[in-house]
Amino acid sequence: MMKTEVVGLDGKAAGKVDLPPVFEGQLRPDLIKRMFWIVRSHGLQPQGRDPMAGERTTAETHSPPTGTGRSRIPRVKGERYSRGGLAGGVASVVKGRLPHPPKSEKVIYLRANKKERRLATRSAIAYTADLDSVKARGHNVKKLSLPMVVSDEIEAVEKTSELVSFLENVDLEPELRRILEGTKRLTGKSRLRGRVYSSKVGPLIVVTNDRGVGKAAGGIPGLDVVRVESLNVLDLAPGGVPGRLTIWTESSLGALAAPDMEEEAKVEA
Numbered sequence: 351m352m353k354t355e356v357v358g359l360d361g362k363a364a365g366k367v368d369l370p371p372v373f374e375g376q377l378r379p380d381l382i383k384r385m386f387w388i389v390r391s392h393g394l395q396p397q398g399r400d401p402m403a404g405e406r407t408t409a410e411t412h413s414p415p416t417g418t419g420r421s422r423i424p425r426v427k428g429e430r431y432s433r434g435g436l437a438g439g440v441a442s443v444v445k446g447r448l449p450h451p452p453k454s455e456k457v458i459y460l461r462a463n464k465k466e467r468r469l470a471t472r473s474a475i476a477y478t479a480d481l482d483s484v485k486a487r488g489h490n491v492k493k494l495s496l497p498m499v500v501s502d503e504i505e506a507v508e509k510t511s512e513l514v515s516f517l518e519n520v521d522l523e524p525e526l527r528r529i530l531e532g533t534k535r536l537t538g539k540s541r542l543r544g545r546v547y548s549s550k551v552g553p554l555i556v557v558t559n560d561r562g563v564g565k566a567a568g569g570i571p572g573l574d575v576v577r578v579e580s581l582n583v584l585d586l587a588p589g590g591v592p593g594r595l596t597i598w599t600e601s602s603l604g605a606l607a608a609p610d611m612e613e614e615a616k617v618e619a
Contacts, residue, residue, distance in 0.1 A: 356499050356600050359512075361519030364501050367600055370607035373497060375476040378469065382477075383590035385470035386583045388460040398454030404447030409438035474586035475606070483593030488550075490524040491595065498597045504555070505599060508562035510569035517553075525553065525595065529572035547571070551588050556581060558601040578602040 352374070358364040408427040415422035423443070428434040433445075441449040477483050479497045498520070507513050517526050532550035535541075552572030557563060564575040576585045586594055 354497060354499055355495065356501055357520055358501050359503050359507070359516050359519070361516070361521075367499060367603060368607070369479075369497070370603060372472050372475050372606050373479045375472045376469075377476055377480070377592075378473040379592055381466065381470045382474050382583055382587050382592050385462060385467055386587055386590035388462045389467075389582055389584055391458055391460040394458050396454045396456070396458060397452055398456075399448060399451035403451070404441075404445065405439055407433075407438040407445075409440075470583050471581065471586070474583050474592050475581075477592035478586065478594065478596040478598075480593065484595050485593075487591055487593040487595075488528075489553075489593075489595040490528045491522070492524075494521065498595075499603060500597055500599055502558070502599050502601050504597075505557045505559055505563050506561045507566050510566045513563065513566045513570065513573075522553065526570070528552075529570070533571045551594065553595040553597055554585055555597045555599075556602045557599050558605060578605045 352369045353366045354369055355363045356365045356367050409424040410427065411422060411424045412418055421437075423437045424439045426433045426436050426438045437443040438446060440446055481491070481494065481496050484491060484494075484496065500516075500520075504513075504516065507516070514526065517523065529550040529552040534548055536545060536548050540546075549571035552570065552574070555563060555567065555573070555575045556578050557575060558578055560575060560577060567573045567575045574585065583590075586592065586596065588594065
């Protein structure tokens, strides 16, 4: 069984720990990408339009529709008011209906096999130990021992300044600078809908108990904290691209080495 060093908050080695066999699993980028879009559909909200939208009008077509010297499109009844004589009740006209509106009954919740989903999650976890994949994803790391394991003390960090100091102590200052400089202000309709800023995807911290580090990470754009029991491909492979820089706590590795995870590894083999 492979071993890796455990890093303290000061950036110095604080012992060694055994790596679970899940880090030596099969690398399946195709399965990860497929499972990402399936799991992402679970957060979508069905939407639709009123079936009668744009059709509550008195517009009718002349019978017969010829002989008046104008187009055969339905026109609103009446005279001497703003809508009288204008086209209505059909698509592509002012105050008309949509040609193909979204329907709330459309099936957008995609499903996947349980074993397939677990295999994709294990494969995404294995990618976090591959330095080439982490670099290919865009993370600014040079000499780094992966997977990165930190002591459980990081779970109790409550201040953003302390968390920034930890990232600098473990030689992640270039990565921190990348995500801070990559934050930009959006323009257009996205800003009107509340999406004002866009940021790069930064490191992921996997913990067993969030005792304050989640609040501290909220002040750093692109940095996420997730509990190990809630881990999925949305966190490990944003956009369906594996290789996210992941920082594991010592206790979270113990959760990955649980008997149920070992049974899943046997199923994969």
